[in-house]
Amino acid sequence: MSDSAVDAKPEVKQASKEAKESENVAEKYSALTVSRTSDLSLQGELSAVPTHKPVKKQIQFVEDKQEFSRFPTKAGRRSLSRSISQSSTDSYSSAASYTDSSDDETSPRDKTQVNSKGSTDFCVKNIKRAEFGRREIEIAEQDMSALISLRKRAQGEKPLAGAKIVGCTHITAQTAVLIETLVALGAQCRWTACNIYSTQNEVAAALTETGVAVFAWKGESEDDFWWCIDRCISTEGWQPNMILDDGGDLTHWVYKKYPNVFKQIRGIVEESVTGVHRLYQLSKAGKLCVPAMNVNDSVTKQKFDNLYCCRESILDGLKRTTDVMFGGKQVVVCGYGEVGKGCCAALKALGAIVYVTEIDPICALQACMDGFRVLKLNEVIRQVDVTITCTGNKNVVTREQLDRMKNGSIVCNMGHSNTEIDVASLRTPELTWERVRSQVDHVIWPDGKRVILLAEGRLLNLSCSTVPTFVLSITATTQALALIELYNAPEGRYKQDVYLLPKKMDEYVASLHLATFDAHLTELSDEQAKYLGLNKNGPFKPNYYRY
Amino acid sequence: MVQKNSRGNSDFCIKNIKQAEFGRREIEIAEQGKRPRELFTCRHTFEMPALMVLRKRAEGEKPLTGAKVVCCTHITAQTAVLIETLCLLGAQCRWTACNIYTTQNAVAAALAERGISVFAWKGESEDDFWWCIDRCVSLEAWQPNMILDDGGDLTHWIYKKYPTVFQKIRGIVEESVTGVHRLYQLSKAGKLCVPAMNVNDSVTKQKFDNLYCCRESILDGLKRTTDVMFGGKLVVVCGYGEVGKGCCTALKALGAIVYITEVDPICALQACMDGFRLVKLSEIMRQVDVIITCTGNKNVVGREYLDRVKNGCIVCNMGHSNTEIDVASLRTPELAWEHVRSQVDHIIWPDGRRIVLLAEGRLLNLSCSTVPTFVLSITATTQALALIELYNAPEGRYKQDVYLLPKKMDEYVASLHLPTFDAHLTELTDDQAKYLGLNKHGPFKPNYYR
Secondary structure: OOHHHHHHOOOOOOOHHHHHHHHOOOOOOOOOOOOOOOOOOOOOOOOOOOOOOOOOOHHHHHHHOHHHHOOOOOOOOOOOOOOHHHOOOHHHOOOOOOOOOOOOOOOHHHOOOOOOOOOOOOEOOOHHHHHHHHHHHHHHHHHOHHHHHHHHHOOOOOOOOOOEEEEEEOOOHHHHHHHHHHHHOOOEEEEEEOOOOOOOHHHHHHHHHOOOEEEOOOOOOHHHHHHHHHHHHOOOOOOOOEEEEOOOHHHHHHHHHOHHHHHHOOEEEEOOHHHHHHHHHHHHOOOOOOOEEEOOOOHHHHHHHHHHHHHHHHHHHHHHHHOOOOOOOEEEEEOOOHHHHHHHHHHHHOOOEEEEEOOOHHHHHHHHHOOOEEOOHHHHOOOOOEEEEOOOOOOOEOHHHHHHOOOOEEEEEOOOOOOOEOHHHHOOOOOEEEEEEOOEEEEEOOOOOEEEEEHHHOEHHHHHOOOOHHHHHHHHHHHHHHHHHHHHOOOOOOOOOEEEOOHHHHHHHHHHHHHHHOOOOOOOOHHHHHHHOOOOOOOOOOOOOOO | OOOOOOOOOOOOEOOOHHHHHHHHHHHHHHHHOOOHHHHHOOOOOOOOHHHHHHHHHOOOOOOOOOOEEEEEEOOOHHHHHHHHHHHHOOOEEEEEEOOOOOOOHHHHHHHHHOOOEEEOOOOOOHHHHHHHHHHHHOOOOOOOOEEEEOOOHHHHHHHHHOHHHHHHOOEEEEOOHHHHHHHHHHHHOOOOOOOEEEOOOOHHHHHHHHHHHHHHHHHHHHHHHHOOOOOOOEEEEEOOOHHHHHHHHHHHHOOOEEEEEOOOHHHHHHHHHOOOEEOOHHHHOOOOOEEEEOOOOOOOEOHHHHOOOOOOEEEEEOOOOOOOEOHHHHOOOOOEEEEEEOOEEEEEOOOOOEEEEEHHHOEHHHHHOOOOHHHHHHHHHHHHHHHHHHHHOOOOOOOOOEEEOOHHHHHHHHHHHHHHHOOOOOOOOHHHHHHHOOOOOOOOOOOOOO
16 A cells, blocks of 8 residues: 555556656646547556546547537536546545555456445455555545535435435545435445546545446546446436436446436536536527536535635645746736636735736736736746646647746646647647656746646646645535435426536534534524525525625 | 706706806816826826817717616716716717716716706605606607616616616616616516626726725725824734735735635635735734724624724724714613714723714715725726627627626726826737737636636
8 A cells, every 4th residue: 555556566557658747656636637649648547646537548538539529618628527526635535545456457347246244246456455445435534524414414304215326436535425415315226437548546446346337447438437336227227316426427328328217317416517518509409308416516515615615726736846936937827717826825825926817807807906017928938937828718728838938947837628738739849848847847038948838738737736625525515416306306396408416505504614623603593594595594596695 | 946057958956057167177176186287297197088089089979869868866077977978979868867966066067067967966755856857757759778787876866767768778788786786686587678787896897996995095084084003003904805805915915914804715715825914803803903894794893892802993894885883882871972073983982992983884985085086987987888789789689687797898908098197008919919819809708707
């Protein structure tokens, strides 16, 4: 379970580029790329932190599965998921358990394993690691008090009794807490991984020990990936009636290959931007015959995943990679959405001088009123020490601008996809690339000027920082509640459309997390509730309220 | 009293037409900024830049030609800029005041001088109030086709007394929380037969009226009334909505230690993440130096709390209505009231303990502070654009319901105000617009975006 074990074991079946990763023995921050389909660099080297959803094997994948690329995402970035929440963090301290034990190179598909209850209905790397995984899960439970309290509350009534959930998310200690919560609430679950690299094998083993049918291991091949999904669905005698998805692959598979199963689904809960996008497309085309809930756009999740998480991780990511001093630095943040707001607040607090670029006049006005100059990138590019992109757009920072930056400028991206900085334009013969540290490259111009590029333009906080378990807890709780809501909704309450989480549930998620802050919520008196025209138990705000 | 303006017209009713010149200067200052000297420096900083821009743009086309607008808002130098803008855009306006105390007489005079029928003066009686509204509406030869309202009184009057006129109205633009609430009630009862636009809940106006304005005025209001030093003070802010967020930011920035009370768990979580302790009022009542209410609720601070606060505690309200602090409960024989300064009362307990009550629990920033003209500009621009939108909408575009301002217009209001900050907005390239699936000119965000 030490990091060296990871490297010692040549995870050869992963992309070949990883060979060079072995030099980064102590590296704790993974660099799983979330790259465009055309981007060859799969760097999945991994150590402690299972990150995030990168694209599976890249090119090959896209070409083989044309049907998916036809599934329109705005720019073909179907595999990009926004669920930063899945990349755990504190787990680096709770130790790297990502070693698949020892020397077992055979694919789990070829092994028959039996869990202690005698079942063979699962496929994980090594069932014997279950105990270790159990300890990991227990540690994660400490920080996920909301899910634990959800379990307690539902001890009497089991709101998911009879639910047969097929799930496709990352399999980590934190998501295991979610899965076990669902089971405690009465559901039967079959689970697979939404990412071929992020599974924590020991955790998968531990889940299997308790009877959840898990089909996932770290370092699956693409083929394995779809095989696992299929095994979840196609078992005799068991038909799923709920889907919990992250990225939309599972939903897609069921929709395409098992249309009659799809029709019997009571509800889909989708967590990522990409998956949600695909659902909206389906719905627009009139083909969505099942109600779906978009938990990506619930208030609490949005704020935590974007604003608060990035506020925490921008400084962390920059420090860990470059040790830069923030005081007095000139920084330009491109984009003043949630992520931009978080980054600007943190940088300003540490004494940086922050400029903002924006296309949206409302956000621009907010930036002005928060005390930031709103300028065009070209106006400041020569002066700034750090450039941070978080627009969701592409080619925000172009070669032209990189040519004009000053020597020693740091360039990084906090946005979801890696299209914001035009990194490809830097791979030209006259520029030299020097890899100085994991995730840090110096790009050197002929005249000696250097630009420091972080994480090759990929999402900084996943590659170079950590995501607090608290943030993951918010997401997991939201998913659990969405499942409960969809499963228990009376007939006809939800039509075949994509819904946002009802505000009351959103408020409930928030209230479950207040205990961590020792926050004492005030209650409305009956009279006050009447005066305001509200229910004492919420919802407290109209739907168009913007926190 | 019959007065005539310089053109011989007498279709108005204000305090004193002779003040028109003075009012005109006030209006000019509102248009151009408080210190005319700045006109001579390199940059003209218009305080109401957006309306001036609207006027210029509309020099050619007049989007409100044929519009007959009857309006009921405050009559101040700032709203006068709005009124005159509407006229320049082609509308005919008849105006009255939505509040019996807020009319600036000189400004009303200046408007009357320019030929606008204004019926308002400072210090009306309630009777006068309704009389003025009636004079606006009941002119024989002139039937309004648009309503611009603040508070819903005008709308209510027309709906009740002139139902035939009401049915011919093309659109209502309502600005206040109360008025919007009344419109929603009408709509729920199926009685709203006219499309209405709720400008109160447009993004820009909400942020400016609430978040930014209160952030500016909480410190100002407290300083002007009490000269309190903020650093190190223990302050409790009840409510973490827009107003609460603004107040907390400002107080924290000046070194106050801020606690928050909340009923809504989402807002509570935001407060926690912004670094504020979330407590119940009873837990800190005895320690705090300042209490600020901004919940929109009633009886947030009742007598039993006020009995326990420490000597010298300041109590004030930043919320819309004056029900948040239970002031009536302090008017009991054993408590002595001492009026020390305008808007400042000391209330003294038998044991000598005092609290400092500001503005008798009414909205602090209106009574004891100022509202930046910039903020009023945002509201006025929003109202103007909403009127233009409703008036020019094709038949059937808007049904008999209450609408929010379309996001694209909201963005337009914001963009008109950016030059004040010398802000340089970036434009999407065609390629980027396509990638994002957006129109280069907006709207840039989905409706549910916060």
